[in-house]
Amino acid sequence: MSLFVFGHKSPDTDSVCSAISLAYLKNKLGMDAKAYALEEPRKEAKFVLDYFKVELPEILDPSKIKGQDVVLVDHNEIAQTADGIEEANIVEIVDHHKIGNLSTDIPISVRIMPVGCTCTIIYNLFKENNIEVPYEIAGLLISAILSDTLIFKSPTTTELDKKAVYELAEIAKVDYESYGMEMFKAGTSLDGFSIEEIVNMDFKEFNMSGKRVGIGQVMTLDIDSILSKEDDFLSYINETEFDMVVLAITDIIKEGSYLIYKGEDKVISQAFNVNAAQGVFAEGIVSRKKQLVPKLTDAVKNI
Ligand code: MG
Ligand code: MG
Ligand code: MG
Numbered sequence: 001m002s003l004f005v006f007g008h009k010s011p012d013t014d015s016v017c018s019a020i021s022l023a024y025l026k027n028k029l030g031m032d033a034k035a036y037a038l039e040e041p042r043k044e045a046k047f048v049l050d051y052f053k054v055e056l057p058e059i060l061d062p063s064k065i066k067g068q069d070v071v072l073v074d075h076n077e078i079a080q081t082a083d084g085i086e087e088a089n090i091v092e093i094v095d096h097h098k099i100g101n102l103s104t105d106i107p108i109s110v111r112i113m114p115v116g117c118t119c120t121i122i123y124n125l126f127k128e129n130n131i132e133v134p135y136e137i138a139g140l141l142i143s144a145i146l147s148d149t150l151i152f153k154s155p156t157t158t159e160l161d162k163k164a165v166y167e168l169a170e171i172a173k174v175d176y177e178s179y180g181m182e183m184f185k186a187g188t189s190l191d192g193f194s195i196e197e198i199v200n201m202d203f204k205e206f207n208m209s210g211k212r213v214g215i216g217q218v219m220t221l222d223i224d225s226i227l228s229k230e231d232d233f234l235s236y237i238n239e240t241e242f243d244m245v246v247l248a249i250t251d252i253i254k255e256g257s258y259l260i261y262k263g264e265d266k267v268i269s270q271a272f273n274v275n276a277a278q279g280v281f282a283e284g285i286v287s288r289k290k291q292l293v294p295k296l297t298d299a300v301k302n303i
Helices: 013-028 043-051 118-128 135-148 159-172 176-187 195-200 223-227 230-238 265-272 288-302
Strands: 003-006 033-037 069-073 089-095 109-112 203-208 211-219 244-251 256-262 280-283
Touching: 003 013, 013 033, 013 043, 013 069, 013 118, 013 135, 043 135, 043 176, 089 118, 118 135, 118 159, 135 159, 135 176, 159 176, 195 211, 195 230, 203 288, 211 288, 223 230, 223 244, 223 256, 230 244, 230 256, 244 288, 256 265, 265 280, 265 288
Parallel strands: 003 033, 003 069, 069 089, 089 109, 211 244
Antiparallel strands: 203 211, 244 256, 256 280
């Protein structure tokens, strides 16, 4: 009977790439294994598969899972796994998350390590088994590690992740930094969204000292395409009924946000310690909850 290998719901790059790579390894080791995705993979994962010319895994049909031997990668929580998992036999887990709430009837093989990415563990499984990593699998593995570790900027990054990336970069023939940026850019591209959709994508309203303040935040690396349409964003937010609107375009790699706003310059200057101007970069400002809201609240109150 073939093994089903799959990552979590709302599949990210690690979930997709670790399923495909582990299924490949199992096949090389003489087992019959097949990678699946639980849902349509995210944009970034699709970019990666396209880049390395690997087919999208089939979406798992939940009715097929009954009595099936399955391997979970990049997750181990019931809420994140396939519907109907109670009827399947989990035979193995390869993951880098805390242990959740799964229990099994029989002993199973578990490989959980506190590293930045499941694909780092899988790369080491290739090594342990003396199986050569081919070009496209190296591409998938390195992509997932760069994704989960935000090109080593995430505090979850370990030496093992870095070592894997350096070695895999040779096989996949990529400059890992520029490739990683290209991947993030593709994954966070706002192509096809209107000005209105971008502003309202993640928009919340607040009352600050009696003023109606709206704060929208967009996480993207597609900064240039937004800033080039700054005037269009401004005319849209200036026409809203809010007393103040701040649109924060957050660059996760530069760890800060570009601000386009309706409101007084001095409030923006004071809140974020910048010389207020449209499109100004507020260094270190990445969280609406922890930074944008309290800093603006204070500045509105004090001016
Ligand atoms: Mg994941
Ligand atoms: Mg992961
Ligand atoms: Mg992730």
